[in-house]
Amino acid sequence: MSVPASGDRRRELAGRLAAVRERLDAAARAAGRDPSEVALLTVTKFFPASDAVLLHELGCDRFGESREQEASAKIAEFRASVAEPVEWHMIGRVQRNKARAVSRWAHTVHSVDSLRLVHAFEKGVRAALDDGEREAPLRALLQVSLDGDRERGGVVAEDLPALADAVGASEVLELGGLMGVPPLGWEPERAFEQLHGLHARLLEDHPAAVELSAGMSGDLEHAVRWGSTCVRVGTAVLGYRPLA
Ligand SMILES: *Cc1c(COP(=O)(O)O)cnc(C)c1O
Helix, strand or coil: CCHHHHHHHHHHHHHHHHHHHHHHHHHHHHCCCCHHHCEEEEECCCCCHHHHHHHHHCCCCEEEECCHHHHHHHHHHHHHHCCCCCEEEECCCCCHHHHHHHHHHCCEEEEECCHHHHHHHHHHHHHHHHCCCCCCCEEEEEEECCCCCHHHCCECHHHHHHHHHHHHHCCCEEEEEEEECCCCCCCHHHHHHHHHHHHHHHHHHCCCCCEEECCCCCCHHHHHHCCCCEEEECHHHHCCCCCC
């Protein structure tokens, strides 16, 4: 049946994963950093739970998803075949009415960008804790808008301190750090340098917010150079996503 096909897929994923790990190691060394400082978050959006299972067998233990409905179903399927705990991260935009559902499964959310969303997550996480669906606070990264365009998601720099204070004051959220995506048309170096500067300023007030989620398939070397602690890699490991 599907044994040969799944063997092929496994080989394909193993080869691409090895290549990405080599890129990450080389980028860390070039930046004078220890490769263990940069986590690989494999982004499985649009790909089936079976791929996450294969990647788990290949040593991946944290996965990124960008849409709540797809993630919930996939994680349930994944858990039916893998008993060990892994981390699922929400990296996409979250509508407030999805915060409760995301709070059931997310170890970390990378895309917190408004006070209203912070409050929605506080409610959602409290409910998930009360219902026994999670045991730990939700780690929240603040997504920054580097070009100040509020329409495309992310908090603008001037609103960042208040948002960080709100998450920092929460009992059920844990301020993990920042996330950023280079705006369309920007040089990645410029984007990640700016993000690094914002992160340095955040750390002055919130020294535990050490995570910097930056870098994807096409630009991870630049992000590692500017202090990324977590690269979010989809295409380079899983291949091109089917068009929606
Ligand atoms: C899809 C996605 C990624 C992965 O991008 P690739 O270019 O496929 O590596 C990273 N970050 C976010 C926020 C995404 O939505």
